[in-house]
Amino acid sequence: MRARSSRYALAIVIVAAVVGAWLVPSFVHGNFWLHIFDMMLINAVLALGLNIILKTGQVSLAHAGFMAIGAYASAQLTLKLALPFLAAFLLSGILAAAVALLLGRVILRLKGVYFILFTFALNEFIFLVSKDAVALTGGNTGLVGIKAPTLPFVAGSLQTKAQFYYLALAVFLLALAFLAALYRSPFGRAMDAVRESEQLAEATGYDPMRVKLIAFVIGSFLAGLGGSLSAHFLRYIAPFNFTFWESVNFLLMNIIGGSFSLAGPIIGALILTPLPEFLRDYLLWQQFLYGLILMLFMRFLPDGVTSAIGMSVRAVVDWVRTPRRKGAPVAAETQP
Amino acid sequence: MSCLGGLRAKLGSAWKAGVALAALVVVAGAPNATYAQGKKAELKVGFIAALSGPGMSWGMGMLGGLELAAEDVNKAGGVVVGDTTYTIKVIAYDDKYAGPPAAQAAQRLVSQDEVKVIFGPLGSVSMLAIADTTESNKVLVLSNSYTMKALSKDKPYTFRLTPTxxxxxxxxxxxxxxxxxxxxxxxxxxxxxxxxxxxxxxxxxxxxxxxxxxxxxxxxxxxxxxxxxxxxxxxxxxxxxxxxxxxxxxxxxxxxxxxxxxxxxxxxxxxxxxxxxxxxxxxxxxxxxxxxxxxxxPEEPKTKALTDRFEAKYKIPMNGLGIFFYEGAHMLFATMKQTKSVDTDVLRKALESQKEYMGLQGRYVWGGAKAYGINHQWIAPFFxxxxxxxxxxxxxxxxx
Amino acid sequence: MITTSTIAQILVNGLTSGAFYVLMALGFTLIFGILRLVNFAHGEFYMLGAFVVYHLTTQLGLDYFSAVALSALVIGLAGMMVEKTVFAPLRGRELSMLMSALGLQIAIQGVMAVVEGVDGFSIPSPVSGVYRSSWLAFPYERLLVVGLTIVVLAGFYLLIKHSTLGKSLRAVAQDGEAALMQGIPVNRVYAIAFGLGAALAAIAGGLIAPIFSLHVYMGQAALLKAFIVVILGGLGSIPGAVVGGLLLGVAESAFATLFGGLTAEMLGFLLIMGVLLWKPTGILARADG
CATH class of the missing domain: 3.40.50.2300 (Response regulator)
Known part of the structure; x- marks a missing residue:
């Protein structure tokens, strides 16, 4: 009974959040904040992509590299081959996923710190290639003139930040719904099992390599989609959009939000995307503050904001549930 | 040398005090003078460059040049357009020498701060990243950067102050x-x-x-x-x-x-x-x-006076980009005074038809038609x- | 184009950068071996070491060699304090430690950019002149780096192999819990290891600063090299750091001379990607920190 009511509550929260998110452009005035909201959604898609990789216990520092693959692919497919946006968008995700599939078979054998170091090198390598493969990437100065997204059955292109917002929101919701369903399926449990212990997972009949590979491919697919979105949103891409620090940023969104739930990366993207705007006033010290905040976070909230919220909510609920002298109105609520 | 600098600083502050006093007298003593009939307003001018990280000293140099020029103009009574007297106010944002932060900064300048002119950015990547925002909003951009792609016929509002x-x-x-x-x-x-x-x-x-x-x-x-x-x-x-x-x-x-x-x-x-x-x-x-x-x-007296003034104010040596932004800002403010307009279409056309501009360092002209297809490149004297x-x-x- | 003279030049060039890589990698690998920490802030201790030497020599007029020694001491102590405050509370949580190291890197760089500015400085070299023969040119200042690196390495070897501290370090590297049972003050060993690693990075900074230049972002490139060397030689392996450092130095020198700078840069990444896939524990394949 408790489970059912909390499921209702969850459903209400989700519907309210979706409706709220849908209404954002009508409340937010001025392109600047819309720009930030658009960036939040793009970052959330990317952070979700990293979350599924983290779920299998692999910490990747190459997420920005896969984002780059998607961004360059999508830009060139629309610029050179004049493909419609939607086709380029999907292909860019598929391309990033294909690269992940090819690499994954080999690199997912690496565990723990070795995987971190390899993906760190991989991101640097993709960065160097994006600087030097001038014919494909435009070299250091990147690609200009990337078109705004177009959609079938929609006239014109999504020129404005508000129009783009709905596209990004739709992609984000689809990604979220897909991952939520996946995490609740047996495959979700398999991923948890692999993260906890590969031997144990193997003993219970999962093939850890297969589980990790599927997660890595899905995560990279989302990275590719995110890359495509960002290319058509900013309409300009250059190698410096995809450095190692960008990968760190996606990892931070997961860690600061909390990587053990889907809410984590989303909250992380909501916090970290506008953060530089708030640090602007501390121009001189912003870098120091950023580093300091990061260290304090690791020290005091290592499991992220969601776990902290979760714990405090639980504490409040427990406190409310505790029968006190003046009857227990709480109990009535939980009755059907 | 340092004696001279100190003396200059003292004279400078005495002069500043004098100006302030004079202004006070004018404002307090003659409220009905013609001066007070006009409206007063702030003219916000945007600035984007790397103000942190390895490119910081270049960005600081550009910003200092712009601020000194704004200071000059404000001291000389601001820019008068119609019955409004504008004081220049510089709003500066850091772009960390990268594209996405530059695009975000440009968006903020254009839609939150509602600037019509942006000085900068410093880097080519930032330059290309902001073009979409600035051109669609008809915002005048006076930039640095090296890339040939920065200027083109499709970007009528984008100019470059530093020669490449x-x-x-x-x-x-x-x-x-x-x-x-x-x-x-x-x-x-x-x-x-x-x-x-x-x-x-x-x-x-x-x-x-x-x-x-x-x-x-x-x-x-x-x-x-x-x-x-x-x-x-x-x-x-x-x-x-x-x-x-x-x-x-x-x-x-x-x-x-x-x-x-x-x-x-x-x-x-x-x-x-x-x-x-x-x-x-x-x-x-x-x-x-x-x-x-x-x-x-660096030995030319007028240039030296400027670099000394820069160093006294910002405690860092002025660099080569600073001078272009000092000269370029003065040139733009002069054009505003001349055309009696702050409308970017008027200003753009005025810049395009500007024969020459005589600055601190000598003669400047607009060129670049052959290289970029549009005369939006400032050609400066150099050594x-x-x-x-x-x-x-x-x-x-x-x-x- | 390849003559004996070119080969000789490639080797001596490679030797200098190799010596520098070894010093950087030594501290990095020591810290990993003992604390299981991928120290992203390692390059910053190198930068700090160079700046301390800069201020001691140009402003306090200390002679170069004392300045390097003093700088190593100061940065070593600072490193121990950092370990106590930042990393000790996170013991056992590898990912949190790694992210904290990143935060530390950003924070140190941020502070130094404010304090020192971002422009370049130089330290006058304690020796000048160039050894020249018909087939070789080798500046004495580079010879000095190689010589001092050998001295530091010898000292480090003696410390690890023949002192009580060395014994404790080796014991903790092998098994922290077992070391604790033997009555080794493990927490102190952690702090000392971090301090020692930071001091080695500071020495690298002090030695290399007169040859190159110093600025607050110099740590980033040095960190990358330490990374590559340590992966080549095996994480936590001290002989691996020495072999890997020299190998990378000479290989880069050869590639840059024969094929140009960009190929040499790519080489480093291809090498470690290859090594990681082929033998993740490093080419020496025995981690005996």
């Missing part, structure tokens, strides 16, 4: 070729970044044109500290001239020092980018005879300097 090697290489190489008649071969060593490749694409044809053969072109990755292996490779070709291209002042210093150590006997040339004082500091005697592009003559006994000596001034 596309404009400078030819006259500079012509001078060097005449000064070093025996030199026949050149090697170019460039950073593998936005500026390096761009600079090389301009200086190579210039060398060929004046009879110097480019026998070796080498790139190094930014962050390289040991250049000896690459220099060993270059030395095998035995060039008469080693061109340092768009290397940073620090890297240039290290390259010169290391090249001399492994036995390079020819001359150094630096066609791209200002900042030679830092190179001399690091290379020491190895920098002797270096030919370099100089945006100013070819040479290091003699560790000091900067101006060999010639090249007028547009």
């Amino acid at each position: 090697t596309a404009e400078n290489s030819d006259p500079m190489v012509a001078f060097i070729a005449k000064d070093l008649p025996d030199a026949k071969t050149v090697a170019i060593i460039s950073p593998n970044d936005e500026s390096g490749k761009e600079v090389q694409s301009h200086s190579e044809p210039a060398y060929q044109k004046y009879g110097l053969k480019v026998i070796s072109k080498e790139f190094y990755e930014r962050g390289t500290q040991d250049f000896v292996p690459v220099l060993t490779r270059i030395m095998a070709q035995n060039p008469a001239i080693l061109d340092l291209d768009g290397s940073t002042p620090v890297d240039s210093g290290v390259i010169m020092k290391q090249a001399r150590q492994i036995g390079f006997k020819g001359k150094f040339v630096k066609v791209g980018g200002p900042g030679v004082a830092d190179s001399i500091k690091i290379a020491g005697p190895a920098a002797e005879d270096l030919y370099y592009y100089s945006p100013w003559n 070819v300097g040479q290091v003699r006994k560790g000091a900067e000596v101006m060999r010639t001034k090249i007028e547009p």
